[in-house]
Amino acid sequence: MRAVCVYCGSSLGYSPAYADAARQVGRLLAREGIELVYGGGSVGLMGEVAEAALGAGGRVIGVIPKNLFRAEVARRDLTELIEVGTMHDRKRIMFERADAFVALPGGLGTLEELTETATWLQIGIHSKPMATLDVDGFWQPFHQLLARFVDLGFMKRSPITNVTDVPDLLPVLTGRLSD
Secondary structure: OOEEEEEOOOOOOOOHHHHHHHHHHHHHHHHOOOEEEEOOEOOHHHHHHHHHHHHOOOOEEEEEEHHHOOOOOEOOOOOEEEEEOOHHHHHHHHHHHOOEEEEOOOOHHHHHHHHHHHHHHHOOOOOOOEEEEOHHHOOHHHHHHHHHHHHOOOOOOOOOEEEOOHHHHHHHHHOOOOO
C-alpha cells in the first residue's frame, strides 16, 4: 500500500481522544512508509494527523481548495501541497492519490467525503478498502444506519469497515487480518 487518504475534521472536537487518535494514525502511516493524503489544513484533526506524520519522517500530501486556503490555514511545509479550484477537484485528487481511505471523527465535510467515496465503491467505480476509526464510539450511529440500510434492503452490505484501535487499521485496509 503506497498511500492512505485520511478524512477528518478541521476542528479538534471536544474529546482529547480524537486528537490522540489522529496523531497515532499519522505516526503509524509514517512508520510503515505509507504516504498520508489529506485535506491540506494545519488546524483541527487535519493538523494533528499531518504534524504527527511529518514529525515521524513521513510523506504528507495535502490537497486544499483556494477558497479554504485561509479558513483551514493550509500547511506549507508538506511533502507536497496541491492547491485546487474546487472541493470536487480536491476529492478527485485525494481519491486518485490514495490506495485506501480512513475516516477519523469530523463533521459534515468528513461525512460527505466518506459517503461519496463509499458510494463509488458500492457502484463499482473503485475497489479500494475503506474504514472508519471509531474513537470513543464516534462512528457507532453511522454504522447503525448502514446496518439499517442493509436490513431494509437498500444495500447488500456495508462498504466500510469500522475499526476501534489504530493498530488494527492497516490489517483491515490490506486484508491481512489475524484471527
